[in-house]
Amino acid sequence: MSSLDPRLITKLLPPGCRTVYLAYSGGLDSHALLHLAAAIGDLRARLVAVYVNHGLQAAAADWGEHCRRQCLELGVAFRIVEVDAAARSGEGPEAAAREARYRALRQLLQVDDVLLLAQHRDDQMETLLLQLFRGAGLAGLAGMPASAAFGCGLMLRPFLDISRKDILDYALANNLRWVEDPSNQSNDFDRNFLRNQIVPLLKQRWPGLDKTVARSAAHCGEASRLLDDWADRVLEELVDAEQAGICLAGLSELTEEQCSVVLRRWLVGFGLKPPSAAIIKALAAQVSAGPGKASPPQIHIQGCRILGYRQKLFCIPAAALSKFTGDLLWPKPDARLDLANGYCLRRIEALSGIGKDYWDRAEVSVKARAGGEKLKLPGRAGHHYLKKLYQEAGIPPWEREQRPLVYLDGRLAAIAGLWVAEWAWAAEAACYRVVWQSEAGLGDAHHK
Template identity: 60%
Template sequence: MPDLNPQIIAALLPATCRRVFVAYSGGLDSTVLLDLCAGLPSLTGKVVAVYVDHGLQAASAAWGEHCRRQAERLGVGFQLLQVDAQAGGGESPEAAAREARYRALRKLLAVDDVILLAQHREDQMETLLLQLFRGAGVSGLAGMPIVSVFGKGQMLRPLLDVGKVDIQRYAQVHGLQWVEDPSNQSSDFDRNYLRNDILPLLKQRWPALDKTVARSARHCGDAARMIEAWAEQALPTVFDPTDGSFNIADLSAFTAMQLNCLLRQWLGHIGLKPPSQAVLQTLVEQLVGGRGDTAAQVYIQGSFIRKYREKLYCIPVHRLQKDTQAKRWMQEQEQMPLSNGYVLSRSTASAGLSKNLWNSAKVTVEPRRGGEKLKLPGRTGHHCLKKLYQEAGVPPWERDIRPLIYLDGRLAAVAGLWVAEWAWLSAADGCYQLNWRAPESV
């Protein structure tokens, strides 16, 4: 391997790079990474060292000051972020700290920004082995990618093919100063146990272990990308972008293995993390292959997967909450936020609910209570909402949370669907169209 030099950074940076954030803990690896960035003339004025204070160590504030001083010495920007890294129920301290750190860092990046992380070849080896012990598939065994999308920008790991010994040599030659985190010596954490107790023994027998394991990670990465490319190409055959659903009406063209790939791709497409094999098996057994029971559901990452009319839907739990109280819609309000995150809005239209009726009435938004009827324009007789929902293919869980609009106590509209005949009008700019939309985030 050639001497470690700033060109290893320059080779990865996109031509449109605007700002370069460096995740800087003050430790050996990130200190070397920051020094390499500071040595690139093309990055003058663009580099910002970011120290994330997790608040888990008594010395964390002092480490932050060390990082600030080092950034000033190198002539680069500095930013300190404080995060709450307390682990929740069933979450490991390591995972909680990582998630908190990534959430904070993700918010920093705008389009054409990058963030650099200092993970090296031994870190990649540890990641692959930990994934192996957890029973991961090829995506997990691919380890960490050198380049990945991160927020609005990119995450780069320029040292991922660099050995720890090369990083140590660079730091010694350049007289760098760094801090040592005493928790790294504790083998209570899985990664530290592997690093401190297991890998030294393995390397006595296989000295080039970090190189060969990293090579395996690259092979798994190639395989994972091929699988993902196939799943991305096949997903449109089962994915409905209008409602985000997964169509299970005809899966005869896919094997069981391919179906699992498509389900993973679908869940990732709508913003969830890759599910475990156990979750996938439950989805297939209870929903894909199960009877048409609309009450069946599978909980995953704060959402429920439900089935209706040969489609799977992913609904965040908070979206299933029903507003139980009537609300006054004031005349000056263009939109009304609801407690479950949905938003009601009105817009001028040439057909819809009469503006004159709206402007002269007391407008209220009320929940469905059961037994409501509507007479629709152009149809004879009054129809129960239950039958109208069934005709329109509205999923059962949506029927209870979709709000109803009343004018002076009389049902005038179902938000986003129908207007009663008595309130309906066709006149240029003389009507309101009522929209009901979900929050954008899953």
Template identity: 60%
Template sequence: MPDLNPQTVAALLPATCRKVFVAYSGGLDSTVLLDLCVGLPAFAGKIVAVYVDHGLQAESAGWGEHCRRQAERLGVDFELLTVDARASNGESPEAAAREARYRALRQLLAVDDVILLAQHREDQMETLLLQLFRGAGVSGLAGMPIASAFGRGQLLRPLLEVAKVDIQRYAQTHGLHWVEDPSNQSSDFDRNYLRNEILPVLKQRWPALDKTVARSAKHCGDAAQMIEAWAEQTLPTVFDPTDGSFNIADLSAITATQLNCLLRYWLRRMGLKPPSQAVLQTLVEQLVCGRCDATAQVCIQGSIIRKYREKLYCIPEQCLQKEVQTNPWIQEQERIILSNGYVLSRSIASAGLSKNLWNNAEVTVEPRRGGEKLKLPGRAGHHFLKKLYQEAGVPPWERDIRPLIYLDGRLAAVAGLWVAEWAWLSEADGCYQLDWRASESM
């Protein structure tokens, strides 16, 4: 590999980037990365050193001051971010600190901004080995990518293919000053234990271990990209974007391995992390291959997976909470946020619920209590909502949470589905259309 120099960073930086944030801890690696960035005249005035204070050690404030002074000496802007990195129940301190740090950094970026991290080849090796010990698949064994989307911008790791020894040599040659985190010497954390106790022994036998393991990570990354491309191409054959469901009616052309891949990809599309193998097996056994049981469900990451009419649905737990009270709809309101996170909104339409009736009535939003009937436009007789829901294929759990609209105490509409004949109107801009959907934040 060529000598470490500013072009190592420049090769990755888009010429159009607005700001270049450098995650700067004050340690050896990030100190070298910042120094490399300063050697890029084309990006003068765009470099911002960012120190994240986790507040976990007494020395952290002093390290932040060191970083500030170094940034001033180098003539680059500086930002200090303070985060709450305390671990929640069941969360490792390492994971909590990393998530808090990434969350803070992600919020910094605007469109066309980049954030640079100083992880190097040994870091990549440690990541792959830790993932291997946890039983990860090819995506996990791919380690860290050199470039990835991050918030509204992009995250880059310019030193990921650089050996630690080259970083040390650069720092010594250029007379750089950095801080040493004493916690790095503690082997209580998994990564430190691997770095301090295990890898030195392995490198005695296999000196080029970091290079060969990084090569394996690249192979796994290539395989993961191929799997990703297949899943992205295949998922539309079983995915219904209107309700986010996964169709399991005909999986005859899909192998068990491919099914697992699609289910992981589907759950990721629904905003969840990849499930463990045990959870995935339970999902397949109880829902995909199990009999059609309306009460069967699998809980995962605050969401519920349920099955109805040969479809799987992924529903946030909050969305399954039933409204128990009547909510008045004030005339000036265009939307109501319900306690279970759903948003009920109205918009002007040429067919739907009569604006005239709405504007001259007391409008209330009420939960289903059972026994309600509705006469639909152009259809004879009144019908129980239970029957209408069944005919329309509305999942059982949705029937109790979909709100009902009353005008002066009379059932006028089922949000997002039907309007009673007596309240129905077809007139240009003379109607309201009611929409009911989960909030985008859920």
């Protein structure tokens, strides 16, 4: 009796899931998964097989056509997605292809959608061994999870506790037809070298290696999740909810090992890959220097910069650090004004802010900070230099050069997203507020 049963899939599917995508290469593993999923009557109508064409093989188009025919026979919807899998500087071809594939698949998923992957127990063993050879930490040694968040949806691996042999037996018993990628025989790739040369030798001595290594991965995964839960609780105490800066004084109370765990978890929370030990060591140096002694770090990581301000560390996308240098007129009908530094302004209706009467009568312009500007705030005596207001409010220096100033008929009326001048202020009336945000529309940039 085959160990491949539809319940491998159904027990993982969350209730109420909508479209179920299946990453389908046409190879043995993914074809067996597709065949099994198509046998589930109430799933077939929601199932979409996706062939990702990396363009790296001359036969890729033919494989795509093979996949199309197989899906037609099984009565399953089919899609082809073309990707650019060219490796970037410092990136290996395997990693480049994987990232391109996952990026394309991630973009398909909407809320409540699911992606099925056919990785199995032997793949898990290879992944853990590769991570071990690369000096990975606990999270890397946990291997691949059976279930994980993915884009807006969920990624599931129903075969993760199934051996490659069991999948082959199922395919032969059901007369399945699949394609063989000749590049799988090339030992130029690390995983292929491990699979073709090393693992067979290891299995001669330890036949159940795939089971025992997978069990170790499960133990590491459990320990990693416990550490993550602990780090998340610590981060709730140490991270400024508005600005996402992490407190150096709080970190200094942790042990060196605890500090490393928390810093790594903090950075992963920005969508970054787990940082190297060198990055964590450089950040830990800021902590060990003690409050008031750490110099602002200049650390670059995966397109972001780590910046220090007022005894906090901030992780800022490098693209979000561009100064605003424009001098723009805001067209009257437009509720949104795009800036040239990756941000935009939105005019929203409110019960307090700039009076609509002022706005509608005036020429509205948006300018960069020149220095020396003063502002009188509502209910506060005297005019104050903008520099002083920024300092009082704890606005980081890099953000002060990004936020534009709003003028009505050439007179400073507001600092986008922060303050409105007393002369332009109105309350309990028809008003506008000006919100400053990234072009992606993820909320006021000060609160990210």
